[in-house]
Amino acid sequence: MASYDYPVYDYRPSADQRGRQPARRKVVIVGAGPVGLTAAIDLAARGVETVVLDEDNTVSAGSRAICHAKRTLEIWDRLGCAEAMVAKGVTWRTGKVFFGDRQVYAFDLLPEGGHHFPAFINLQQYYAEQFLVERAMSMPEIDLRWKNRVTGVEPRNDCVRLAIETPDGPYALEAEWLIAADGARSPTRKQLGLDFRGKVFEDRFLIADVKMKADLPTERRFWFEPPFHPGGSALLHRQADDVWRIDLQIGWNAAPEEEKKPERVIPRLRAMLGPEARFDLEWVSVYTFQCRRLDRFRHGRIIFAGDAAHQVSPFGARGGNSGVQDADNLGWKLALVAKGLAPDALIDSYAAEREAAADENIRHSTRSTDFITPKGAASRLFRDAALSLAAAHPFARRLVNSGRLSTASVMTGSPLNTPDRDDFAGVVPPGAAAIDAPVVRDGKSDWLLHALGEGFAGLWFLDAPPPRAEAETLAVLGRKPIPMRTAIVSRKAFSSSAGLPVLVDTEGLAAARYDARPGTFYLFRPDQHACARWRGVDPAAIETSIARAIAHSAY
Amino acid sequence: MAQTLRNDSGFADPDEVYAALIECHQGLSEEQSARVNARLVLLLANHIGNFHVISEALAAAREGI
Ligand SMILES: Cc1cc2nc3c(=O)[nH]c(=O)nc-3n(C[C@H](O)[C@H](O)[C@H](O)COP(=O)(O)OP(=O)(O)OC[C@H]3O[C@@H](n4cnc5c(N)ncnc54)[C@H](O)[C@@H]3O)c2cc1C
Numbered sequence: 001m002a003s004y005d006y007p008v009y010d011y012r013p014s015a016d017q018r019g020r021q022p023a024r025r026k027v028v029i030v031g032a033g034p035v036g037l038t039a040a041i042d043l044a045a046r047g048v049e050t051v052v053l054d055e056d057n058t059v060s061a062g063s064r065a066i067c068h069a070k071r072t073l074e075i076w077d078r079l080g081c082a083e084a085m086v087a088k089g090v091t092w093r094t095g096k097v098f099f100g101d102r103q104v105y106a107f108d109l110l111p112e113g114g115h116h117f118p119a120f121i122n123l124q125q126y127y128a129e130q131f132l133v134e135r136a137m138s139m140p141e142i143d144l145r146w147k148n149r150v151t152g153v154e155p156r157n158d159c160v161r162l163a164i165e166t167p168d169g170p171y172a173l174e175a176e177w178l179i180a181a182d183g184a185r186s187p188t189r190k191q192l193g194l195d196f197r198g199k200v201f202e203d204r205f206l207i208a209d210v211k212m213k214a215d216l217p218t219e220r221r222f223w224f225e226p227p228f229h230p231g232g233s234a235l236l237h238r239q240a241d242d243v244w245r246i247d248l249q250i251g252w253n254a255a256p257e258e259e260k261k262p263e264r265v266i267p268r269l270r271a272m273l274g275p276e277a278r279f280d281l282e283w284v285s286v287y288t289f290q291c292r293r294l295d296r297f298r299h300g301r302i303i304f305a306g307d308a309a310h311q312v313s314p315f316g317a318r319g320g321n322s323g324v325q326d327a328d329n330l331g332w333k334l335a336l337v338a339k340g341l342a343p344d345a346l347i348d349s350y351a352a353e354r355e356a357a358a359d360e361n362i363r364h365s366t367r368s369t370d371f372i373t374p375k376g377a378a379s380r381l382f383r384d385a386a387l388s389l390a391a392a393h394p395f396a397r398r399l400v401n402s403g404r405l406s407t408a409s410v411m412t413g414s415p416l417n418t419p420d421r422d423d424f425a426g427v428v429p430p431g432a433a434a435i436d437a438p439v440v441r442d443g444k445s446d447w448l449l450h451a452l453g454e455g456f457a458g459l460w461f462l463d464a465p466p467p468r469a470e471a472e473t474l475a476v477l478g479r480k481p482i483p484m485r486t487a488i489v490s491r492k493a494f495s496s497s498a499g500l501p502v503l504v505d506t507e508g509l510a511a512a513r514y515d516a517r518p519g520t521f522y523l524f525r526p527d528q529h530a531c532a533r534w535r536g537v538d539p540a541a542i543e544t545s546i547a548r549a550i551a552h553s554a555y
Numbered sequence: 556m557a558q559t560l561r562n563d564s565g566f567a568d569p570d571e572v573y574a575a576l577i578e579c580h581q582g583l584s585e586e587q588s589a590r591v592n593a594r595l596v597l598l599l600a601n602h603i604g605n606f607h608v609i610s611e612a613l614a615a616a617r618e619g620i
Contacts, residue, residue, distance in 0.1 A: 381589055381590065381593040382593050382596075382597070384590065384593070385590065385593035385594040385596075385597050386597060388590075388594065389594055389597060389598070393598070393601075395601040396597060396601075399597065
């Protein structure tokens, strides 16, 4: 890659390689891709030590994922590495869709203001991984072992026994919990002989990253049957360092090895970018895409996350983004279970919630892929009908599907939620990820999500200082073994009460987004998903809801 | 209650509508006709909007084929 210097992370032998008996670790993660790294950092932030094994000694070869969604950035912000990503990446929110040489549709993924993070940034996967690695390396709880290839995975009664290859030869390691984040080809999945079923789309896509100075706006552009690439689709994205991603549909019968040759690729790109464009080829690859998932994400002490558990087509950017949401969902649950604070059933809830999320992602991705690669004459007829109507008939624009871009999954049906007892509107029902809003804290501009932190959290919407006793009962919940920290959200500033911080909702956006009235209380899980809400504070109900959210058997 | 597909005649002048449908395809090749029909289905389906009604129509259209 011309524009990027691949870091080399040194292999360092571990004391575990010398012991006579295999060492036993609480949590071992296979795979230092975006998902394994996010999981490790999340667990470390919760005080859980991990060993992370990766067969390689650098970041993702070539640029795969480029589009990182708002929710992913919010998760990485909680983990202390979003700022670097946003600073390096390019921010965008508009998508344009063309049919032939005509624009038929434009969409804005974040039409409202008052959010810390943009709808999307584009950043090459190698950069995203590099920032995650740097963050992970700064945390003493993480033991990152490069050039450690897992060759055997053997579930036992009280642990998982791993066989690992290193430059110094093999060793064995035991894990009380194993997170398999070892990618689409997951050796762990193969070792366990698990089925990975789904659909392969009979189509091929040529993916090229080029370095080019171009005067194009920072937006997603998608073409159906453009004049420069007859019969196929094309996608253009700007990335950091003046690198551009081009994705051309070349059909099932294209020969991958032939198509990757520069003498084949360059004329295609020239047709698209124009005779004047000056560009250097950075990376070329030919892909087929699949939508599939494991039946179950949990197998005893082995937990699958990211591409190892599910795969989608890239239209919609749901692969990496949903994998990061897996890690976000798993981290707090595994931390509580590993510390003996929550029952094992909490891990089952990870599987249930993320299997449902995978189904949703696969449904979206399958529909997009069916639109982009119509199967059969009728399917193409309707596709072209929708496209040809879109320019003149607004309704048809909403049928045009060039990818439904990743957003946070809403765990509506999760048993961890407390169903609403009171009347609520608003976009944050139990199960939904918290929505950000601008606030002022201690006289300084801040964001609502920052107040939620990494544990259970309460937002208490008020318009005047609360009665001291009531504030005190909430402060007590902040000192329990599983603490819930409450912040007050108010349009007016007043001094804190019983140590509860006051967030001033200067623009009233927080109250509007949460459909809050004075007295409204929201409870959030440690992954910042709402799990209960009331029109008034009821400490007993809050405690019951927390118990429910950690799958406590009594509920 | 879910809306259901109406089976009685909805047209004031059925013959006029039928003739207009035929007229719409005048002079078109089979392929062009198919394109017109697909656009027509989308326009009308959107006008109806109700997913339940559309599903019933889809099932009725496939019946016996
Ligand atoms: C062309 C393309 C475009 C994409 N675009 C996007 C996008 O815009 N947005 C998005 O969100 N997603 C996108 N994706 C998907 C995204 O790249 C993946 O979903 C993401 O990389 C999954 O992360 P992961 O950590 O689960 O797996 P991986 O990134 O595959 O990481 C797995 C890790 O496991 C390690 N490993 C494997 N086997 C072993 C072993 N035996 N022992 C030790 N270590 C092992 C590997 O070295 C690797 O580091 C795209 C994918 C492609 C192909």
